[in-house]
Amino acid sequence: MEMRQVRYFIAVAEEENFTTAARRLNVSQPPITRQIQQLEAELGVELFSRGKKGVKITSAGQAFLREAKQIVNRSRLAVERSRAAARGEIGTLEMAYFGSPIFSILPRLMRRFRDENASVSISLHPLMKKEQVEAVKDGRIQIGFGRYYPFDPDLSIEQVADEPVMLAMAASHRFAGRDTLSLKDVQKEPFIIFPRSGRPSFADETLRAFHEGGVDPRIEFEAEDLSSALALCAAGLGLCVAPTSVAGLSWPGIRFAELPQLNVQCPVSCIYLADNQSPILSRFLRMIRSVDLV
Amino acid sequence: MEMRQVRYFIAVAEEENFTTAARRLNVSQPPITRQIQQLEAELGVELFSRGKKGVKITSAGQAFLREAKQIVNRSRLAVERSRAAARGEIGTLEMAYFGSPIFSILPRLMRRFRDENASVSISLHPLMKKEQVEAVKDGRIQIGFGRYYPFDPDLSIEQVADEPVMLAMAASHRFAGRDTLSLKDVQKEPFIIFPRSGRPSFADETLRAFHEGGVDPRIEFEAEDLSSALALCAAGLGLCVAPTSVAGLSWPGIRFAELPQLNVQCPVSCIYLADNQSPILSRFLRMIRSVDLV
């Protein structure tokens, strides 16, 4: 069965007249006759009863007509959907994150993207940085978020935000209540740094900034991630440097203070295939770049 | 967009390999390349990304694939449905009735037909005999049921049942309670006959039978139809001859008695186009003829 036969059939069925259908289809009448004959032969079914004066659709023809309309509708849909997908208007954005971006900019980005691209669904995977690189390379995800990605020739690494940091301490700490602290205030304090794995990391950047400020902090613990670090911090085991955005959330037993002398780069970056083929990802990146992310 | 392109596309999409797809489709590889190229050109969309080593389907291709599968499914359905319709296995049987058949054999016929043809829906219209003839001729209905149809060259008239009759009387009538009556018993009684319109009719047949039995009944009323006749009868305005099957129903205030001496033909017939084109009707007629309808 060929599409042409379906189209011709629908025209004839609706006109109940071969000649009129031919005019409507901008072809002459004989081709209509032949295509309908071939269709009937293939089906083994009489679609029109050629009675005296004109043709009439049979019940088999009516049954075929219903399906035929579905076929052309689906064809139209196929065109529209594939074009929309090519423009990145429909489909799925597979993304991954590691660490604190899930607390800060990621929710805002996802919200904004969904608002502007209602027909694109987002799938979010928690993945270590190393797993993210693999997943991006073999197409399981299109983009990964995290901090401090190592260089990779196949990947584009793009910084999407750079936050200041704050100092976290237990609510019972003697500095709790102070809005601002100096490096001198904290130079004797025990510190908790994170994350433990995946160098280079925020931990390295924190240490670098302390040394730059002339302080050699006492590292009491290396926590697995931000949540663990703040838990230890709340237990009074030390102070902790954390991105500002997480200070916006309420952490039980934690107080935050500014530490303006500490020059920490706290960037959130994303990675994606350097030769990005995904129109959805292109849309997402365009949005990221257009948004002011503190 | 042509069906061939859709079929080729699906094969390539599923194999993610032009050469393998070509083997599966029993064609050589170049035609595959060309058809896919043409499809992409028509859509204005890249369906496969030709990267180093092999091809990979794009997101647009995946979107198209989903619709493409729907298209071939619909095509298969179109073939199956139209063939089933041609065999009379699906569709609608449009039928009409006039008068008492609705109380007797019609429910049984419809029930039986539905049991054996679950996918055929039945549409039932109450239509005068004259309207039935028109409706059959211009295809609005396929079959009409009633009694005493006049001859018509375009129509087949087929008797489907022939019932004996009983005598109906008011529950207060002096004969009420008697199982059997003779012509002599009732020769002085007033009678109600029906229907009033649509000669020849059951009324004519009733009168003929009385005359044949040597009785010239006193016609008190000519009722519109069976229901009206029995209503008048229940009011004690006269006796009424009715088909046996309606005696099976319970009519308030009515008693029935047999009248064996009255030789009434009480046939139920149906009419349909002499050159019947409808496979559903053929099925229905075959069933009617195979059923024993008393």
Add this chain to the structure above:
DNA sequence: GCAGATCGATACGCCTATGGTATGAATATG
């Protein structure tokens, strides 16, 4: 009742477009 109009089917020639073979370019494989 006959001429003309209408409608679908058929015949035939032209040409598009499909498929096949051969081959090229790029890349993976051993």
Add this chain to the structure above:
DNA sequence: CATATTCATACCATAGGCGTATCGATCTGC
């Protein structure tokens, strides 16, 4: 580095689709 694999391209033969012309049947109008 030679070979194999894979998709794209070139070219040819041909199947099949379209248009013109025409037929046969039926309906219409005078």
